[in-house]
Amino acid sequence: MSTNPIITLNIGGTLFHTTHQTLSLTGPTSPLSSLPLPSPSSPPPFFDRDPDLFSHLLSFLRSGVPPPPSLLPSLLTEAEFFSFPPPLLFKLSLPLHFNPFSLSPSLSLHLNGRDRISSLSVSPSSSVLSVAHGCKVTTFTPSLLHKSTVLTPLPFIDTVLPLTSSVAAAGAKDFPGLHLVNLLETSPPTVLHWAPHPSLANSSTVLAIGYSPNLLFSSFESCRRNSNAIVAFDLEKFEPVLEIGRKEIFAAEIDTAIPATKLSWINNLGLLMAAGSHAGPAGFSGYVKFFDTRANRLAFEIKEKNVDCFADVAASDSLLSVFKVGVSSGDVYMADLRKIESFDNWTLIGEGRRSGDMKKKEGLGCKMECYEKNVFVSREGEVEMWSEAAMAEEEKRVMKRNFMGRGKEGEEKKKITQLAFGGNRMILARKDEMCLEVWQS
Template sequence: MEEGTSQDTTGSRRSDRIKLNVGGKLFETTLSTIQSGGSDSLLAALSNRGPADHEPVFIDRDPEIFSVLLSLLRTNRLPSTARRFSKQELAEEALYYGIDAQLKSAMSPPPFVGIDASIVSTIRPASEGLPSTFTAAADDGSVWIAHGGQISSYDWNLIHAVTIRTHLDDINSVSRVWPEIAAVGSESDAGLHFYDFSGSRHVGSVHWIDSSDPRIFKARVNAITGSTNSVFASFYCPHRENCILEVDKSTLQIVTQLGRQSGNQAKNMVPGKLTWIPETGVVVGSAITSGAFGYSGYIRIWDPRSGEVVWETNEPGAGRSSRFGDSFSDVDVEVEGLTLFKLCSKSGDLAMADMRQLGDDPWIYLQEKNPSLASTGGGGNSVIHCYRGQVFVGREGNLEVWSRREDVKNEVDWQNGESVDLCRRNFVDKKEDSERGIVKKIEGGGDRLFVSREDVEGIEVWESSHSSGVISVL
């Protein structure tokens, strides 16, 4: 009886093994290992052979890369030998075997922490290397880069997927409205245009027209944002008339018109930045201009359901700022936290406002207690981007991040409109990074931060190291 049991166990162990001949090299592993790639993978399918078939399964592929992928299935990590191959080589082989999800998990960067981020690569499109704008996917860190009249798509692995040549000369705004479709606006061509990356084709256009008003012609797009069902785009005409159009995603038809105005004054300029707030269903828009007398502009919140403005502030001159005369040079929204942020043009101070408690003067100014890190003044030529509870600020060539202090309790005392030990400010970049050029745009996607600089080719890719610790953020 014991002998029979022993034989059954041995047979069971043998039946759990499988031999693979990959490109002439023999591999032996367990069925559980190759089935860990998922039931739909090629390897799992090859494991479903009859028990009498003991010949190695032949696969006409590269054995060296297969060795890397087999190690990935065993440990859920890539071995050091993976460095011998390019990301594209690994991605192509993983896709062939049907284990691309496992490779993506192993190759994806760790959770993004701004204070521990560094440049890992620079994406340079093959032609027209100076990017005019870009947009990143929040879920996987893929990115679409506009350069000249073209848009190049790079996947989660930052491998070039496709380049679309549009009918536009210059692209100044691009937004991902579906996984494979971009909404595009141009400085030199009228209309909002939609392009499908999967088919590399133009799928439609939307124009702002008004037969009763001859001033409404050749309306161009300045900013784009999207909700689940709609696309919002700010249009402006040569005579400076402007508005925001809501466009239905499924039909590409105009649903409603918001905030029509004549932009002869700063408080009536076309919005240069739009943000959709899913939790409240409103659109936040801002417009900023600078001249001999400094910066001026507005922040305005529209409710598309009523078509009305539900809150606004104009700087300077509206009396809605406790620092009168120090108007903002850039604005952004922390969507998850329902928080507005602005950067003051003269002092360089960063201020925040809770969107749930907006009033005449909702701003709280963040303080930096460390004298060596305190702002030396001047917020001009600066940009803000809120991502994953962190606020990134590009000042000239410097890149910094504001995050919540680890040792501060949730209940924070506020005094005289200034935060007390709430946040800390850190430089993200090194000196050599800041000398690359003036930061023009910052955008987060997945666990990456993308940065473009004035007159510098390509888009910088920033990632945190795997040793980065978890911190509490805004």
């Protein structure tokens, strides 16, 4: 018998002939890869799908060449039906060019339950969107046409990050462990821990999650709030390989008590950005640190001990810069990562809005994200976008501001609480709303 038998399929009344080897490319979870060997006494397996679209899928499997862009949305839906693996789905979901100036609201994604949205993130490798609301994680496929919701042991999820199409990392500030949630099954999640001391094993909580192409990072804080560290796990076996920036609280040194609440990987520099801030009787204070994970050392630190500490901070891999929005003024500042070792002070971009009264906290609650060569800042119900302007002098960087999502005069939109980007989309979550707002270019 041939090791690569010919298999006949009935797709919507049309017969297709292909090989077992071709169908095996669809992965172990696909019904196409587990079809029985052909038998003269049994009819061809039947699938009630569009034969024209299936013809393009077969051609894609054989050649590896993506079909024309006009067919991608329909073929992505078909590929999701047949449970294609993430690498193939990613090829079929290659987005159109992201044009921030043409972004407009396109659809709403409704979630199950009545819990508020606490975190959302898009995987750059698989284009999967994961949303945390209450104790649940809802995941949307790249086409956004299919979703699945799973319950977790966490009473409330503060941060979530999709790692693959089937696994997401989730953590909470008041419940121990970094939970690796299986998005396809109801099996208990794998839980990763950090033990600052033997007596405190399996008790540290999670404040932030990030990852590089090879490592998963988690910011842990001990249950007693007297020590914290960033732990790096390998992405294959999820075993701890590195402890980064461990801090123990001594006496009244408040700065050592601030754990990292935002982690970002800067791939072009091979640095991990970790940022954290604290509001106390003397005002806001915080830090932005850059770690060289290969040498496990602190490469540089920006200390925030002034009245305009950051409300949020974001690093841009494309612009090789780090940006912050001031908690008091609401102004946007920039620091060039190419010259970070000679950093003296933040550079204000734009005209600024600082007033004499710094007690207004204009930037409190603002969210900031960098995507491609743009910086996005949420201000109440609107999004402010900063883009680099082409200048004759290469050393001089000038950013221009645009506003997005402004409603009609007198119309008030609910405050934006979460902001994420992926492909040619911007995804928003608003206060007290149980759905996501998707903008597409």
